[in-house]
Amino acid sequence: MFIHKNIRNDAITSIVQSIPLVFAATPFAIVYGALGESLGMSFWLIIAISMLVFAGASQFIALTLLAAGTPIGIIIFTVFLVNIRHMLYAISLVPQFKQVSSWVRIPMAYTLTDETFAIVTNKMQQQPNTHFVAFYLGSALFMYCNWALWSGIGFYVGSEFSGLKELGLEIAMVVAFAGIVVSQLKNLSHYACLLVAGIAAVISIDWPHQSGLLFSAFAGIATGLVVEYQQGNDQPDKKGEHHA
């Protein structure tokens, strides 16, 4: 009974903590639906892509390429490139998934997003006793239902909200992610990782298909590792000096 209560509480906490991120994703769903309508696509194709593919940036790119008459194989390959980052998230969640039963892994993997990865890894670090599956699915399913719902609504009313993107609702995502990053900064190596990833992000902004995101993330991770290794080497020296 206690376990059940914990599961429920963790799922509710997860949903509450996801509200800003869901809020930030909503205008994108509306604009996506509206884009589909303006390109003359059917309502059901737009909804099917949102429910089956469930990957924001990829969906925009797919519609744009489709409208430009791009061959299907190239569209699919581009979508693959844009989504490789999810593999990075999935690998870093591997330790948490070891105890999860194999059939639950499928819906969890299906609904993996930037947002859910961010709040789940943060939560598991801050409070390792959190029920992983409940917390994960609370956020992921909330994001999923919201995305499908507003894609559909966007198809019908999106053209009336053309000013929506100018409101800058992405700020909700920016500040939520900023809070998570700050809470993770503990060692010099973490700051080094942040600095290099940030600079690389500016340099690679124009690179196609999220390759800049992957490149910058790897640059930051590599820097963090090098600094951590250097510091590990420095420590015995410092100790030696202290004793001398």
Add this chain to the structure above:
Amino acid sequence: MLDSIYLVLGMVLVTFLPRYLPIALSSRLQLPPLLVKALQYVPIAVLTVIIVQTSFFQGGNLSLHYSNPFLWGLAAAVACAYIQKNMLLTIVVGMAVFAGAKTFF
């Protein structure tokens, strides 16, 4: 119609497999220690890139100018997160400062 079905199926395959394969293999997968160390930097690195590419640029151009309200919101959120631990407060303060900066500048 058939083309749409192929397109959707293809997209499902290439978006689901990168998400699922590492997780599916997780019980059998023994990650090398260096990879485990590297993974602790993934959230900081990826989220920083998303933050920078969303807030430092306006209309595709680098905008490190006080008229960019994202910089104000971001700075307020970072300061707020340093002072205290409540995430909701960080988000509310960041969004409020963003809204203020957007109105004034």
